[in-house]
């Protein structure tokens with residue numbers, strides 16, 4: 001049971017949701033958007049979060065879209081990870097979604113919740129980063145479409161209060177050769193020690209990481225190092241490790257040296273799989 005009372009709103013339009021959020025904020029109330037509720041309910045039960053109101057976005061039509069529209073795939077933020085995993089419109093995103101949490105929880109977690117929640121792994125961000133996606137967000141008095149990579153590099157403070165409406169992926173990326181790898185401490189299900197998603201776009205590998213640092217990331221310097229065909233594979237992996245942009249996690253989940261070792265092995269095997277055979281590494285690596 002949640003040990004306090006709060007108001008529940010379920011707006012039917014983006015405008016209503018954004019206006020409501022603004023109104024609650026200016027009247028001094030703490031309100032958050034609500035997707036699948038898995039994180040909010042767990043934290044509220046433990047008294048780890050207090051809100052005056054929640055704004056459930058599941059009635060907003062734009063947040064429930066999951067379709068190809070012209071040259072783009074549109075994924076609404078209220079779509080559950082189970083739905084994304086089962087309808088393989090973007091196989092790399094489906095693979096990443098399929099490895100988040102367990103079957104029961106996955107049926108509730110939404111794409112927007114995975115991207116905006118406080119749990120650091122946000123594994124569905126990885127395919128969106130490597131596919132140069134766009135994100136549609138609702139801010140006070142405006143709806144903005146911006147590159148997801150740009151949005152992702154903003155601080156939590158800058159993103160605070162944004163309503164994630166949709167993720168938009170150019171169709172060109174949907175069927176590129178791809179790989180997804182997740183390694184956990186013990187079981188198939190669990191938080192990642194290392195989670196990577198990669199696309200082979202022409203001669204280049206686009207790659208993004210979760211589990212290594214306390215934020216999921218894609219890095220130009222890492223891709224430059226990995227795609228440098230003038231040096232040996234060992235050197236490329238070494239240079240990749242030298243270019244990790246944040247501190248590597250070192251905790252009970254996994255020591256820093258172990259995470260680095262696992263990362264280098266996984267990336268080395270992935271590069272080999274991409275560069276040999278038909279370039280479709282996904283069957284080997286999921």
Ligand SMILES: Cc1cc2nc3c(=O)[nH]c(=O)nc-3n(C[C@H](O)[C@H](O)[C@H](O)COP(=O)(O)OP(=O)(O)OC[C@H]3O[C@@H](n4cnc5c(N)ncnc54)[C@H](O)[C@@H]3O)c2cc1C
Pocket residue numbers: 032033034035036037038039040041042057077078099100101102105108109110111112113114115116117118119120121122123124162163164165190191192
């Ligand atoms: C048992 C369990 C296992 C998990 N395992 C993994 C894992 O392996 N890998 C991984 O990456 N994550 C994992 N997670 C994290 C999970 O993906 C996040 O907690 C996610 O926030 C839950 O999504 P939700 O839709 O239930 O979010 P909610 O509980 O509804 O919301 C969580 C937060 O996101 C915000 N939010 C939700 N939707 C939007 C939106 N459209 N726009 C703006 N803000 C929004 C809410 O305001 C709230 O702050 C796990 C979580 C649980 C409970």
